[in-house]
Amino acid sequence: MTAIAPRATKASSRTVLAGRESASPVGSxxxxxxxxxxxxxxxxxxxxMAFAATFMYFPAVSAVWHSLFNWTGIGNGTFVGLxxxxxxxxxxxxxxxxxxxxxxxxxxxxxSVLVPLPVAKLITSLRSQRAQYVxxxxxxxxxxxxxxxIYLLWQFLYDxxxxxINRLLGLVxxxxxxxxxxxxxxxxxxxxxxxxxxxxxxxxxxxxGIQAIPAELTDAARVDACGPWATFRRIELPLLKGQLRLVLxxxxxxxxxxxxxxxxxxxxxxxxxxxxxxxxLYQNAFDNQNMGYASAIGVVMFVIMAVITFLNLRYMRPSVxxxxxxx
Amino acid sequence: xxxxxxxxxxxxxxxxxxxxxFLGGTLALGAxxxxxxxxxxxxxxxxxxxxxxxxxxxxxxxxxxxxxFSNPTGKQLIAEYEKLHPGVHVNIVSAPPATIDQYVNxxxxxGAPPDLFVVATNMVPWQNxxxxxxxxxxxxxxxxxxxxAGNKRWTDIVLPGVLPTLVFRRGQMYSLTTTGFDVGFxxxxxxxxxxxxxxxxxWAALIALLERVKRAGGGYIPFFCCLGELQYxxxxxxxxxxxxxxxxxxxxxxxxxxxxxxxxxxxxxxxGIKDGVYSAKNAxxxxxxxxxxxxxxxxxxxxxxxxDSALGLAAFETGKVATWFEGxxxxxxxxxxxxxxxxxxxxxxxxxxxxxxAPQRKGAYGxxxxxxxxxxxxxxxxxxxxxxxxxxxxxxxxxxxxxxxTANGVLDLDRSGGNSPDLSAFVRxxxxxxRLSVAELALPQSFFINRAKLLEAYVLGQLSLSSAMxxxxxxxxxxxxxxxxxxxx
Numbered sequence: 001m002t003a004i005a006p007r008a009t010k011a012s013s014r015t016v017l018a019g020r021e022s023a024s025p026v027g028s029x030x031x032x033x034x035x036x037x038x039x040x041x042x043x044x045x046x047x048x049m050a051f052a053a054t055f056m057y058f059p060a061v062s063a064v065w066h067s068l069f070n071w072t073g074i075g076n077g078t079f080v081g082l083x084x085x086x087x088x089x090x091x092x093x094x095x096x097x098x099x100x101x102x103x104x105x106x107x108x109x110x111x112s113v114l115v116p117l118p119v120a121k122l123i124t125s126l127r128s129q130r131a132q133y134v135x136x137x138x139x140x141x142x143x144x145x146x147x148x149x150i151y152l153l154w155q156f157l158y159d160x161x162x163x164x165i166n167r168l169l170g171l172v173x174x175x176x177x178x179x180x181x182x183x184x185x186x187x188x189x190x191x192x193x194x195x196x197x198x199x200x201x202x203x204x205x206x207x208x209g210i211q212a213i214p215a216e217l218t219d220a221a222r223v224d225a226c227g228p229w230a231t232f233r234r235i236e237l238p239l240l241k242g243q244l245r246l247v248l249x250x251x252x253x254x255x256x257x258x259x260x261x262x263x264x265x266x267x268x269x270x271x272x273x274x275x276x277x278x279x280x281l282y283q284n285a286f287d288n289q290n291m292g293y294a295s296a297i298g299v300v301m302f303v304i305m306a307v308i309t310f311l312n313l314r315y316m317r318p319s320v321x322x323x324x325x326x327x
Numbered sequence: 328x329x330x331x332x333x334x335x336x337x338x339x340x341x342x343x344x345x346x347x348x349f350l351g352g353t354l355a356l357g358a359x360x361x362x363x364x365x366x367x368x369x370x371x372x373x374x375x376x377x378x379x380x381x382x383x384x385x386x387x388x389x390x391x392x393x394x395x396f397s398n399p400t401g402k403q404l405i406a407e408y409e410k411l412h413p414g415v416h417v418n419i420v421s422a423p424p425a426t427i428d429q430y431v432n433x434x435x436x437x438g439a440p441p442d443l444f445v446v447a448t449n450m451v452p453w454q455n456x457x458x459x460x461x462x463x464x465x466x467x468x469x470x471x472x473x474x475x476a477g478n479k480r481w482t483d484i485v486l487p488g489v490l491p492t493l494v495f496r497r498g499q500m501y502s503l504t505t506t507g508f509d510v511g512f513x514x515x516x517x518x519x520x521x522x523x524x525x526x527x528x529x530w531a532a533l534i535a536l537l538e539r540v541k542r543a544g545g546g547y548i549p550f551f552c553c554l555g556e557l558q559y560x561x562x563x564x565x566x567x568x569x570x571x572x573x574x575x576x577x578x579x580x581x582x583x584x585x586x587x588x589x590x591x592x593x594x595x596x597x598x599g600i601k602d603g604v605y606s607a608k609n610a611x612x613x614x615x616x617x618x619x620x621x622x623x624x625x626x627x628x629x630x631x632x633x634x635d636s637a638l639g640l641a642a643f644e645t646g647k648v649a650t651w652f653e654g655x656x657x658x659x660x661x662x663x664x665x666x667x668x669x670x671x672x673x674x675x676x677x678x679x680x681x682x683x684x685a686p687q688r689k690g691a692y693g694x695x696x697x698x699x700x701x702x703x704x705x706x707x708x709x710x711x712x713x714x715x716x717x718x719x720x721x722x723x724x725x726x727x728x729x730x731x732x733t734a735n736g737v738l739d740l741d742r743s744g745g746n747s748p749d750l751s752a753f754v755r756x757x758x759x760x761x762r763l764s765v766a767e768l769a770l771p772q773s774f775f776i777n778r779a780k781l782l783e784a785y786v787l788g789q790l791s792l793s794s795a796m797x798x799x800x801x802x803x804x805x806x807x808x809x810x811x812x813x814x815x816x
Contacts, residue, residue: 074436160629181629267557270631271784288773
């Protein structure tokens with residue numbers, strides 16, 4: 001039982017304060033000194049903030065501003081108000097692009113959990129630490145490859161005439177596909193890139209999450225005759241909600257923003273079947289010299305991502321936290 | 328001192344002069360006029376024999392070379408020019424590993440561009456004509472090139488069929504070049520020999536040839552084309568432009584081209600669009616698309632997946648492709664296949680009712696692409712114009728043009744004919760460019776790109792002809808409106 005300190009009264013507070021003021025001349029300089037320290041701190045972060053303002057915030061604000069203009073990227077452009085957004089709302093290509101990116105995002109979110117999580121569980125279940133390390137490295141090594149290299153490799157794999165996938169299909173007497181050359185197949189071909197979808201980044205996050213679960217919880221479950229699947233489902237999975245949320249949100253953001261695969265492999269074709277907002281933005285900005293319209297696309301993408309991220313964070317809070325101790 | 332009267336110049340007191348005096352005076356007057364003319368020429372910025380081709384030039388020429396002088400031949404050329412003009416230093420401004428056109432815009436918008444540019448296509452100066460970024464080089468095109476013996480006008484250096492591809496709007500030339508490229512059919516000589524085929528001279532013969540290759544089996548691909556090429560200036564849509572020249576011959580006449588070559592200018596095309604003379608609703612326009620689509624049964628599987636000439640090259644090099652429609656710049660890269668080339672065959676009445684007996688043009692690009700030289704207006708303000716123009720003149724000489732073209736995989740389009748015989752089909756194409764090509768290439772890039780997309784959809788069967796034409800008409804109308812604003816038509 002700790003001694004309870006006497007509650008300070010106003011009178012005693014004033015006395016203490018007065019005593020402090022009269023007893024120590026340093027106290028009178030404590031406020032200005034604190035202010036000086038704060039000023040120094042601000043000065044240190046000023047260069048970084050200046051760079052951030054110039055290269056991150058200013059372009060974003062500029063994009064919002066120019067979305068209100070008919071602008072080729074040169075000069076000032078003509079103010080058109082919300083005309084670009086109105087045109088965007090009735091643009092069939094943009095509609096197709098949004099639908100496509102939502103399909104891609106849904107698929108990416110699904111495979112970012114369904115594959116790396118079981119793989120992470122399997123790796124962490126290995127008794128040998130060395131074996132865990134080896135498997136972890138093997139799955140993470142592909143991260144160092146530039147994505148362009150991977151896409152070009154898949155372009156070769158998907159070649160309808162000379163690619164290995166069609167050759168394999170031919171060998172086993174299965175019908176060969178057009179892959180990136182077919183409007184009905186191209187989007188799914190792009191989804192297939194990266195098979196078997198063991199994302200190194202998600203894998204590392206899940207491994208870290210699983211390893212952070214207190215061992216006594218799983219031990220207690222084992223004592224209570226809980227099988228591995230029940231342990232995973234009822235104890236480990238709830239505790240991984242934070243990691244799940246992170247992986248889902250990041251994959252969603254990356255997929256919505258990313259258009260590298262489309263740019264390299266299909267440029268939005270055939271017949272706009274793989275068009276995504278990022279690619280459409282690029283085409284409008286640099287092929288059609290329509291920077292105002294491209295900026296409007298960017299603003300719309302930002303709003304969509306902001307809404308989805310907010311909803312995700314709002315409704316994906318972990319409901320269980322076994323790490324809190326009662327006082 | 329008061330000026331002497333003519334009678335006081337040693338002549339007779341009766342105000343007449345003798346023959347010697349007359350001749351002397353005439354010669355002096357002529358010399359004075361020549362000197363004055365030279366001075367005036369310099370003042371106008373038109374380089375004259377006194378400056379060009381001599382060692383009097385000096386200064387630093389900053390040069391955005393579009394990476395075309397970064398090879399050993401290019402560096403050698405720069406060194407030779409500097410040796411020729413000891414007071415001159417050529418400072419290469421490197422291109423970044425990104426979209427070069429955007430970089431060019433940034434340089435120009437920044438207000439301190441290099442003195443001389445090599446650009447990818449003539450569209451670069453044309454699209455910014457209202458910004459007054461680029462100098463009208465027409466006076467220099469009409470001036471003699473001091474580095475070509477006996478030359479009276481620079482335009483006499485290039486092949487006559489190439490000149491229209493340098494002309495924009497109202498006869499202005501914003502670029503000068505003696506190089507370019509064009510499209511045609513590469514063919515595999517081994518396959519042709521095996522199947523006893525010959526390069527076709529008519530479209531009907533081409534279809535028959537492709538049919539024979541298809542029936543022969545053996546994994547042969549009768550016709551490879553990059554149907555997925557959707558960028559401005561890509562090669563496959565060039566076939567459509569070539570077909571237009573023949574099929575739409577009567578329409579072209581109605582567009583009333585003022586150029587003696589018969590080439591339609593962008594202003595004439597825009598007027599034609601607005602008047603409905605050049606229209607997707609017209610039967611002759613639609614006929615071009617149908618003829619293009621007649622190649623579809625012979626195309627490689629998944630033709631839309633081929634969106635880059637590198638993929639076509641890889642396919643051709645397998646030895647399984649009988650014919651491949653592509654640009655001449657691919658020729659130096661073909662190493663595994665013994666190849667030949669032929670131009671787009673003639674259209675006859677057997678193929679289309681619109682065929683005529685008039686000569687049919689075979690090219691789509693000519694000098695519109697292939698490293699044209701352009702000069703910013705800032706160069707004149709900086710006093711570097713003579714130097715920039717002199718460099719262009721020097722590069723236009725046949726010796727330099729041939730080496731530069733060979734090193735960069737483009738065609739040598741001057742009259743001295745410095746190309747390999749293998750490229751003769753492409754040179755023929757570049758020297759007879761479709762009369763509609765340049766005008767269509769001068770329209771805003773969205774016209775070319777959207778047309779390529781619609782063509783792809785139509786050939787794949789995703790769009791009916793009527794749907795494609797409805798959308799194409801909208802593309803035409805939008806391009807015409809945009810061109811009117813941007814080019815001040």
